[in-house]
Amino acid sequence: MNFSQTLPLNIALIIMLLPLIAVGFYYIKLRNSEELWKFALEGAGDGVWDWDISNDKAYFSDRYKEMLGFNNEEVDNNIKEWNNRVHPDDAASLDQAVSDYLSGKTEKYIHEHRVICKDRSIKWVLSRGMIVKRDKHGKPLRMIGTHTDITARKLLETRLENLAHFDALANVPNRTLFNDRLKLALSYAKREKKMLAxxxxxxxxxxxxxxxxxxxxxxxxxxxVSRxxxxxxxxxxxxxxxxxxxxxxLLPIIDEIEDVKLVASKIVEAVAQPIKVAKTHLHITCSIGIAVYPQHGKDEKLLVINADMAMxxxxxSGKNQAKFFEEAMLN
Ligand SMILES: Nc1nc2c(ncn2[C@@H]2O[C@H](COP(=O)(O)OP(=O)(O)OP(=O)(O)O)[C@@H](O)[C@H]2O)c(=O)[nH]1
Known part of the structure; x- marks a missing residue:
C-alpha cells in the first residue's frame, strides 16, 4: 500500500517527519550546553556526575546509577550517599586524590577505585573530573566529571598478574613473587634489626x-602438600x-630461632601425614633446610643458597627432617 495515496499529503509528511521533529524538540530541550555535554558523555557509555561543592549537592546521571544497578528514582542526588558506595579500602586514596586536586597540589583529578553495587557486587570505575567554577578568590565551587566502568580491564590485569606471579598448579606464589617478598622483608629486617628465616x-x-x-x-x-x-x-x-x-x-619476622624450629617440625609432621588420592593413601616426607638472617646470610641470594645447602x-642425613645452615656445610 502506498502511504501517500491513503493519507492527505501534509499529514503523511508530518508522520514521516515525526522522528526528526522529536529529535528537534529534544535538542531545543538540550539547548543548554551543559545538558548537551552530559548527553554526549552518556552516549559514550560513561556515567556523569556534577558536584556543587559549596553545598555538597550532586547530580548523577541515569547511566551512572544504572552502572551500579539502581533505577533513577532509587537514589538521592547527594554526594554523601554516593561516597558511601566507595569500597572502604579505596575511600582514603579517593579522598586524597580529590583534596589534592581541589587544593591545587595535582593538576588533574583521575582515580581508579572500587564501588559497591546495589546487589553488593563490586565494580571498578575510572573517575575523572575537572573544576568548572571558582569564586573570585579561586576557591573551587563546582566540579564535573565521569565514571567509566573498567571492571573487565581490572579483572584481566589481575589474571595476568596472577599468571606472572603465581604457580598455577600449587596455587601459591612462584619464584619471582617470592624473591620480591624476600627483598622487601630483608630491607625491613635490616632497618629494624630483626631476624627472618x-x-x-x-x-x-x-x-x-x-x-x-x-x-x-x-x-x-x-x-x-602446598595446602x-x-x-x-x-x-x-x-x-x-x-x-x-x-x-x-619466608618467615619475614621472627623473634627467636626456637620459633623457626617449631614451624619446621610442624611442617615435617604435617607433610608426613598420609595423603588420600582416590582410594589410596600415599606417604611422602620432606627435607627442610633453613637459613636465618643475619647469621646465615646477609642478602637474599645467599640466604636461599644456604637454605638449599642445608636442605x-x-x-x-636420612631425609624427613629439618636442618639449619652451618658454615661447616660449605666444606
Ligand atoms: N607430577 C609432577 N611431577 C613433577 C613436576 N615437576 C617436576 N616433577 C618431577 O618431580 C620429580 C623430582 O624428583 P627429585 O627431587 O629430583 O628427586 P626425588 O625423587 O624427590 O628424590 P630426592 O629429592 O632425592 O628425595 C622428578 O621426577 C620430576 O620429573 C610437576 O609439576 N608435576
Whole structure:
C-alpha cells in the first residue's frame, strides 16, 4: 500500500517527519550546553556526575546509577550517599586524590577505585573530573566529571598478574613473587634489626610417586602438600613453589630461632601425614633446610643458597627432617 495515496499529503509528511521533529524538540530541550555535554558523555557509555561543592549537592546521571544497578528514582542526588558506595579500602586514596586536586597540589583529578553495587557486587570505575567554577578568590565551587566502568580491564590485569606471579598448579606464589617478598622483608629486617628465616623444602623420593602412580597423581600430591604448607604458617608468611617438588617459605619476622624450629617440625609432621588420592593413601616426607638472617646470610641470594645447602644436608642425613645452615656445610 502506498502511504501517500491513503493519507492527505501534509499529514503523511508530518508522520514521516515525526522522528526528526522529536529529535528537534529534544535538542531545543538540550539547548543548554551543559545538558548537551552530559548527553554526549552518556552516549559514550560513561556515567556523569556534577558536584556543587559549596553545598555538597550532586547530580548523577541515569547511566551512572544504572552502572551500579539502581533505577533513577532509587537514589538521592547527594554526594554523601554516593561516597558511601566507595569500597572502604579505596575511600582514603579517593579522598586524597580529590583534596589534592581541589587544593591545587595535582593538576588533574583521575582515580581508579572500587564501588559497591546495589546487589553488593563490586565494580571498578575510572573517575575523572575537572573544576568548572571558582569564586573570585579561586576557591573551587563546582566540579564535573565521569565514571567509566573498567571492571573487565581490572579483572584481566589481575589474571595476568596472577599468571606472572603465581604457580598455577600449587596455587601459591612462584619464584619471582617470592624473591620480591624476600627483598622487601630483608630491607625491613635490616632497618629494624630483626631476624627472618628462609626454609627450602624438597619432597623426598617424589619421583617414585610419579613413577608408581602417574604424573597426575603426582600433581595432586603437590597441590595437597602446598595446602599443608600454607596451613602450617601464618598469613603474613609466604609459601612459594620454586618448581618441581621444591617449595620455599619466608618467615619475614621472627623473634627467636626456637620459633623457626617449631614451624619446621610442624611442617615435617604435617607433610608426613598420609595423603588420600582416590582410594589410596600415599606417604611422602620432606627435607627442610633453613637459613636465618643475619647469621646465615646477609642478602637474599645467599640466604636461599644456604637454605638449599642445608636442605641437601637434611637429605643426606636420612631425609624427613629439618636442618639449619652451618658454615661447616660449605666444606
Ligand atoms: N607430577 C609432577 N611431577 C613433577 C613436576 N615437576 C617436576 N616433577 C618431577 O618431580 C620429580 C623430582 O624428583 P627429585 O627431587 O629430583 O628427586 P626425588 O625423587 O624427590 O628424590 P630426592 O629429592 O632425592 O628425595 C622428578 O621426577 C620430576 O620429573 C610437576 O609439576 N608435576
Amino acid at each position: 628462609v626454609m627450602f623444602i624438597d619432597l623426598d623420593l617424589f619421583k617414585e610417586i610419579n613413577d608408581l602412580y602417574g604424573h597426575e597423581t603426582g600433581d595432586i600430591v603437590l597441590k595437597k 599443608q604448607l600454607v596451613s602450617c604458617v601464618r598469613e603474613s608468611d609466604t609459601v612459594a613453589r620454586m618448581g618441581g617438588d621444591e617449595f620455599v617459605i 641437601y644436608q637434611a637429605k643426606n
